Amino acid sequence: MRSIVSAEDISYTYPQDENQASPAALEHVDIKIEKGEFVAVLGHNGSGKSTFAKHLNAILLPSGGAVYIDNMDTRDQSLLLAIRSRCGMVFQNPDNQLVATVVDEDVAFAPENMGLPPEEIRRRVDACLETVGMTEYRDRAPHMLSGGQKQRIAIAGVLAMEPSILVMDEPTAMLDPSGRREVMSAVLKLNREKGITVVLITHHMDEAAMAQRVIVMSRGKVALEGTPKEVFSKVDEIKSLSLLPPQTVELLWRLDKKGYSLPLDRLSVSECADTLEAFLKAKD
Amino acid sequence: MAPLLTAEDLTYIYSPGTPFEKAAIKDISFSISKGEFIGLIGHTGSGKSTLVQHLNGLLKPSSGRVLLDGEDINASKEASRRARFRVGLVFQYPEYQLFEETVFRDIAFGPKNMGLSENEIKSRVREAAAQVGLDERSLELSPFELSGGQKRRAALAGVFAMRPELLVLDEPMAGLDPVGREEILACIESFRESTGSAILFVTHSMEDAARVSDRLIVLKDGAVLTQGNPREVFSQSAELMKAGLDVPQVTRLFMELASRGIPLSPSVYTVESALEEIIRLKEGGQC
Amino acid sequence: MLKDITLGQFFPGKSAIHRLDPRTKIICVMAFVVSIFVSSSFLGYGISFAFLGVCIKISGISPKTVLKSLKPLIFILIFTGILNMLYTPGRELASFWIFTITAEGIRNAVFMILRIVLLIASTSMLTYTTSPIALTDALERLLSPLKKLKVPVHEFAMMMTIALRFIPTLIEETDKIMSAQKARGADFDSGSLMDRAKALVPILVPLFVSAFRRADELATAMECRLYHGGEGRTRLNTTVMTSLDFRAFVLVGLICLASCLSGRVVSF
Known part of the structure; x- marks a missing residue:
């Protein structure tokens, strides 16, 4: 039995355009994601993380290897719609994902394309708006909303397909801190309460720290993989991949370098405060 | 020392006389000295984008004044025009304003509008390109052939080349990854070193602002919540968090x-x- | 500022007119417009005006708003009036220099002005009481028989919807680009016509680039949301014709007929 997302030894090269700086390709990437997991994919620009994301619902097809979504091969054209309804995709720019002039109608877009009866569309629209906490904005025009609100509508629009996997390609990159919080709390809720498998592409460490598993990509390959605690404790490796660990880890790591032996895997403020409190109060 | 720029009780009201009337900023006062590095912090809707457009006369205050070397920039058409060139403004996502056939010509757009000589324009473009780390070869490319980070830097160079005495940047690092963010900060530092200009750096990240600024101004709901050096401002961290800012x-x-x-x-x-x-x-x- | 322009003059409401099926409204307005052209008597126009007045009253839209829709046309109204007054042959009333005013001319002038007013006011009522999206949908459904003739009706409707969605976004973007170029010393307000046309390049190029980028991203996002053309697509809001719609058809039909035939009863 395959994992719900199974990228098996995939490679990809972008068609060469002479002058254009081509985005990173993928080289023999092997990633499995289990049902109900929340996985964050980190990496700097050009690490191949977005290219990977685009393979998960057949926007791109691997030139070597294969991607299976719920056992469906993404290369099989006849499965395209089934794969895309199983694996929803949210993009970076919320403005460029909304189709209709009214929030309600926009969320209805995907179920309309699925040819569902109007009562079922209505049920899904109501349920999805409720899930992302945007019910009171149902009659608004998208361009009157804030970035975080627009992105939550985009998420609702994808949820309306009732997918089991949600792939998000840097959904918070264009948002301010409050917008980021709104979106992240919606994502956590979906994963924890609705059991939706989440693949979050991001360059924000604090978002990755909320995941169950972190995959760090670099130059089209998987460079590091593990729980957030495991990954972020490898401070030297993280830094060599031009990423920054959370400040709590950075602080403990520097103390460690000064010869005070301290555990590094303290990602949250309260965990780190516990460790430092014990450290400072200890009589050596 | 007399300040370079002073904002006196700036108030700006959107759509006055309609049901949508709203004060975007109210009674904002501050001053910027020559060569100072200031961080302007506030979340979306705090009025920071409206405020910065007052500093070079793009928006005219409903009441209050902006003084540049003691002269009201809205006093006359000439004063406004001078202010436009002395106060450089880099908007959010500035790469979306690139339009010329080559990077060189795009950077030259500002200096050309200033009416500088051909030679002066050339030397300024080269200087600005060096400040943002674009090599000779990329100057001949179309701006649309550059990578995302390079585009952003080319757009910065377009404003650097005007050699403003006050450089205002609205969220210059938005949407970039950590490497890209560092690159942009380095560009700003390099511009500041070679020109000695003052910088007003607008951001919603307290972290970025605190790292580079001499002084911070925190906005909330269109008014100044607090200002001072980073240590003074951060001594009120609890209030800042209450104001919805990320410390x-x-x-x-x-x-x-x-x-x-x-x-x-x-x-x-x-x-x-x-x-x-x-x-x-x-x-x-x-x- | 550009942002302040209001687009799609739709005034939401719950009146009987608002509740009519958009298709009904389109058909009724079309019938009404035809009757205005066929009708040739003042009595007929009296009937039309009275009916329109009742509609405005029912819709709850202030008559002032309807009058406002005529404001941009004031020049055309006067122009049409004068032309008709001066160039209709007939019984001479007054003449000066090369112009002659005839009784028929005055009658024609008044008639033409009334015709244009009726035309604009009735079509405005359609857009005032129907959301742009509902209008687009209704047009798609009314024109759907043309699909058999390979007319891409659905595609046109989709284009309309997307255009309506992105107009405010692009207007805001234009505003932003203009400010950014002004900050680099661009001058849009002075110089010769040629200079001003040239000054638009720094706005238009970024705007086009951005529109293409948006189109590309939107297309991908739409595909990810299972868009595959109009085939097999259902709608969230499907309107059904109710007895209200049939009553509207009968009423409008009678009014139009009365307006057209009234010329035969009285010759006024």
């Missing part, structure tokens, strides 16, 4: 430790100073 993680850590009765200064905002503070306490054995 750095180390600051929150130190607030937490202080609340547990550990005698630490809660106004720490960098990992370096946090490290020093903890070592000082440990060595001193005050716990």
